[in-house]
Amino acid sequence: MGRLFGTDGVRGVANADLTAEMALGLSVAAAHVLAEAGTFEGHRPVAVVGRDPRASGEFLEAAVVAGLASAGVDVLKVGVLPTPAVAYLTGVLGADLGVMLSASHNAMPDNGVKFFARGGHKLADELEDRIESVYEEHRTGAPWTRPTGSGVGRVRSYDEGFDRYVAHLIAVLPNRLDGLKIVLDEAHGAAARVSPEAFARAGAEIVTIGAEPDGLNINDGCGSTHLDKLKAAVIEHGADLGIAHDGDADRCLAVDHTGDEIDGDQILAVIALAMRERGVLRSDTVVATVMSNLGFKLAMEREGIQLVQAAVGDRYVLEEMKEHGYALGGEQSGHVIILDHATTGDGTLTGLMLAARVAETGRTVRELASVMERLPQVLINVPDVDRSRVSDSAELATAVGEAERELGATGRVLLRPSGTEPLVRVMVEAADIDQARSVAGRLADVVKSALG
Missing domain, CATH: 3.40.120.10 (Alpha-D-Glucose-1,6-Bisphosphate, subunit A, domain 3)
Known part of the structure; x- marks a missing residue:
């Protein structure tokens, strides 16, 4: 299985790549991993859960909440709020975990799950890897340890989140x-x-x-x-x-x-x-x-x-x-x-x-x-290629070397796989926009032929 977590959580087409079962399983796995790490030691864990307005967020929220509560985590549902609001509330409420359901700038059919640790910070890569590993173990048959009776999590809405977040934004402004x-x-x-x-x-x-x-x-x-x-x-x-x-x-x-x-x-x-x-x-x-x-x-x-x-x-x-x-x-x-x-x-x-x-x-x-002057920069997204081979392709390395020699000290080239979408980004800067477009176009063609 390829790594589920990208640079900004787990993302994909809702109900196809990202299903209710996956959202529930990832939430249970996150609860177990954080418990193993000692995050919940000595107290009953609490999670803040929010979402953006996507239609799919409604069923994915239900799945995440069910997963967390079934793992013994109390849930505060803050409803539709920005990702930074969920992070802020996770920190200010002293919650052990935050979960945001969103695919950010992606089109509506997509959705995503991103987790925040205590304090409202994104999880470290090693914690995400462990969550993914535990999720996969249980997806393929290993049973969960499940609390019963009073051990299950309780769920309630936290409607005060909106005003609390807005008040925070106003309070930190240096002037009106x-x-x-x-x-x-x-x-x-x-x-x-x-x-x-x-x-x-x-x-x-x-x-x-x-x-x-x-x-x-x-x-x-x-x-x-x-x-x-x-x-x-x-x-x-x-x-x-x-x-x-x-x-x-x-x-x-x-x-x-x-x-x-x-x-x-x-x-x-x-x-x-x-x-x-x-x-x-x-x-x-x-x-x-x-x-x-x-x-x-x-x-x-x-x-x-x-x-x-x-x-x-x-x-x-x-x-x-x-x-x-x-x-x-x-x-x-x-x-x-x-x-x-x-x-x-x-x-x-x-x-x-x-x-x-x-x-x-x-x-x-x-x-x-105007304190800065933007140098001409061309960015081309090349879809439907194997983004995992960007650093291994000799053909690409040769093409990039030739482009860098052509641009000299007046420009630069950057190729990188997207962390959230199935594509490779080709970025070229040059003193002249026509040169930047020409070099970027040639490199994009090489990406398609080498990784397609």
């Missing part, structure tokens, strides 16, 4: 947003209630789009993966900026008042400078990934901020931050982690912090983002 007009695109996702409420309480005048989830329309032509509607709405309403989330609201992209996109690298740069000015950017260091634009690296060097690069995936950014005590990290995709206030990427918090900087300085988000 009065005077700003902001368009919010909620991707018909998990932040459809939370984000408008938070921005309004912070003082902004808001216009919302993509805020009517029906279980089927999540990420459908809207949100951080489809910015056209947000760009049009910002111009139509004469807004100061636009904020876009994905389905589970752990990421944030922005649009300036002219309708131009502000990506995760630029947002990270703006927040880094703001935090340094307030004296809270520990070690004057920011953590990003190898996918970050070369322009971001050059901007941080120019501003005297040290850049540490981690592997792609916000979990690896977070690991680097926790190990060395850094306060800020993120990805070009819009996952931004502000570790003093969140244990994972939080799109609503990121959007609020970006807007707060606009309100504080009186400068447009376009002016603030």
Whole structure:
């Protein structure tokens, strides 16, 4: 069996790849593994369970709750809330485990299960491997040890989660947003209630789009993966900026008042400078990934901020931050982690912090983002290939070497298998966009022929 866990939990087509039986089994396995690790020692375990609005989340939530309760874990159901809200509540409520049902930015038919450890942090790779191993053992016949009577878990709704999370977001803002007009695109996702409420309480005048989830329309032509509607709405309403989330609201992209996109690298740069000015950017260091634009690296060097690069995936950014005590990290995709206030990427918090900087300085988000110049970067996703052979293909290695020699010091090449989807990502940066497109296209063709 291939590894079930990707860079962001277990993900697949709901009721096909990710079934109710799997969700239940993984939840029981997680309870057993955490018990073995001593997480529950001396007390009755508690889990926080939340989901995004996907229709499949309804039956998957029921399966997860049943699995946890059958393993003797008490469950607090927080309903539809963003992934970072579930992580926050897991920490603040002192829960032993958090579970979020979401496939993030993926299309509606997909869903996923991601686990949080005590404190609201993503599980370490070795714990995920152990959960997967235990799940497979019992799936193939080994019986579970099951509590009975008063030993089974109890289940209740925790409706206070919404207000508690929103209050937390407002409390950590450095200043209010009065005077700003902001368009919010909620991707018909998990932040459809939370984000408008938070921005309004912070003082902004808001216009919302993509805020009517029906279980089927999540990420459908809207949100951080489809910015056209947000760009049009910002111009139509004469807004100061636009904020876009994905389905589970752990990421944030922005649009300036002219309708131009502000990506995760630029947002990270703006927040880094703001935090340094307030004296809270520990070690004057920011953590990003190898996918970050070369322009971001050059901007941080120019501003005297040290850049540490981690592997792609916000979990690896977070690991680097926790190990060395850094306060800020993120990805070009819009996952931004502000570790003093969140244990994972939080799109609503990121959007609020970006807007707060606009309100504080009186400068447009376009002016603030100009601290860095994005070098031309082309990303091609190559689907339906064997992503496990990226590092082993001699043909690919030769092609990459030739591309790197062609680009020289003015560009770079990065090939990596997606951790959440069955595809390989080809990224090329160059001083000239036409050259970047040409090199990326050739490499994509080699990926198809070598790994197809």
